[in-house]
Amino acid sequence: MRILHIVNHIRRDGNGVTNVVVDLACLQAEAGNHVLLVAARGEYQELLQAYGVTHVELEHTALKKNPIKFLKAAIHYQRILREFQPDIVHAHMIPGMVLAKLLRIGSKYKLVSTVHSEFQKGAWVMGLADRVIAVSQAVAQAIVLRGFPSHKVTTVLNGTLGSPRMRSLDQYSKANLQHPAITTVAGMAERKGITELIEAFERISKKFPDAHLYLVGDGPDRAKFEAEARKTSAFDRVHFEGFQLEPQKYLLATDIFVLASHREPYGLVISEAREVGCAIVASRVDGIPEALDNGQAGLLVAPRNSEALASALEKLLSDSVSLRYWRGKAKQNLEGLKVARVCGETLAVYHGLLGSADCGSASEGSLKAL
Numbered sequence: 001m002r003i004l005h006i007v008n009h010i011r012r013d014g015n016g017v018t019n020v021v022v023d024l025a026c027l028q029a030e031a032g033n034h035v036l037l038v039a040a041r042g043e044y045q046e047l048l049q050a051y052g053v054t055h056v057e058l059e060h061t062a063l064k065k066n067p068i069k070f071l072k073a074a075i076h077y078q079r080i081l082r083e084f085q086p087d088i089v090h091a092h093m094i095p096g097m098v099l100a101k102l103l104r105i106g107s108k109y110k111l112v113s114t115v116h117s118e119f120q121k122g123a124w125v126m127g128l129a130d131r132v133i134a135v136s137q138a139v140a141q142a143i144v145l146r147g148f149p150s151h152k153v154t155t156v157l158n159g160t161l162g163s164p165r166m167r168s169l170d171q172y173s174k175a176n177l178q179h180p181a182i183t184t185v186a187g188m189a190e191r192k193g194i195t196e197l198i199e200a201f202e203r204i205s206k207k208f209p210d211a212h213l214y215l216v217g218d219g220p221d222r223a224k225f226e227a228e229a230r231k232t233s234a235f236d237r238v239h240f241e242g243f244q245l246e247p248q249k250y251l252l253a254t255d256i257f258v259l260a261s262h263r264e265p266y267g268l269v270i271s272e273a274r275e276v277g278c279a280i281v282a283s284r285v286d287g288i289p290e291a292l293d294n295g296q297a298g299l300l301v302a303p304r305n306s307e308a309l310a311s312a313l314e315k316l317l318s319d320s321v322s323l324r325y326w327r328g329k330a331k332q333n334l335e336g337l338k339v340a341r342v343c344g345e346t347l348a349v350y351h352g353l354l355g356s357a358d359c360g361s362a363s364e365g366s367l368k369a370l
Helices: 016-030 045-050 067-084 094-102 123-128 137-145 194-205 222-230 248-252 268-276 306-317 320-330 339-354
Strands: 002-009 034-040 054-057 088-091 110-115 131-134 153-155 181-185 212-216 238-242 256-259 279-283 299-301
Touching (some): 002 016, 002 067, 016 268, 016 339, 045 054, 094 123, 110 123, 131 137, 137 153, 181 194, 181 248, 181 268, 194 212, 194 222, 194 306, 248 268, 256 268, 256 306, 279 306, 279 320, 306 320
Parallel strands (some): 002 034, 088 110, 212 238, 279 299
């Protein structure tokens, strides 16, 4: 099968969509498919090459800001289509979906989209594909309610375990954290519930004077959260660690992992926190319950509720038996969180679209000039 993925970039910056696409491309190529990834350059180029994925650089995200630049990208994309002749084009973000849909005339490929964030403005565009993959049942239900034809929508739950981007856990060293350590790995943005987490930590800080909070990640609201933390009585125990290339080092050293998001299509980092055996507290919102086996693998609390979050943290910190119990529950039933399962189910979507249609012929040499 000849598969073309189109995504904004392949930078190693913690972007969940990029991570999912890189995982898929590598495993699909490893399975014997011809895989081309169209995106702006980034640090994952070497990894993709090692797995036999062809990367063609394309800056295509200037749809509104720079129409002339987008037009040039469109012309380049047409050349890529002519040379590669894909059977499947898989779009993961809105700009790529626009290109793939508008320039489909004269091509025979089937168009697949993945809705990674259904609440994103303009997400309706992703519904123009022949098949739409939702990263959780919650996302699938939401996009059908928004008008996506239900017969087009297929759920393929996210998962990151066994990712080609990561080393095995025994190859990571633990971060030097003070215990008990409470950690989140998230973008420093309002949607991630960082304000509520800081408030919850202050609520419990006097009862647990040895506890420390580690905020791993960066983003547009970091300065705001730092200012909020400085106003608390426990500010000296709140640590802003910034973006980390290997957050596994923090997860391995963490007692309690928290994801306090207001909205979250799935929550990829939850699978990584489960694998290392963190006790987990997370918001009961969108796809998070699915990532936690509907509460069997972690404690679920109401979103935007620092009091509920503090109560869950207090329960775990005050009872070592409960803490061990939830650490053990997190590590159970991990098979469904593996990238291999995601890849297999995605390939099944492609095969379902193609039916018995013949796959296109190769044109590898000419792609090197694109």
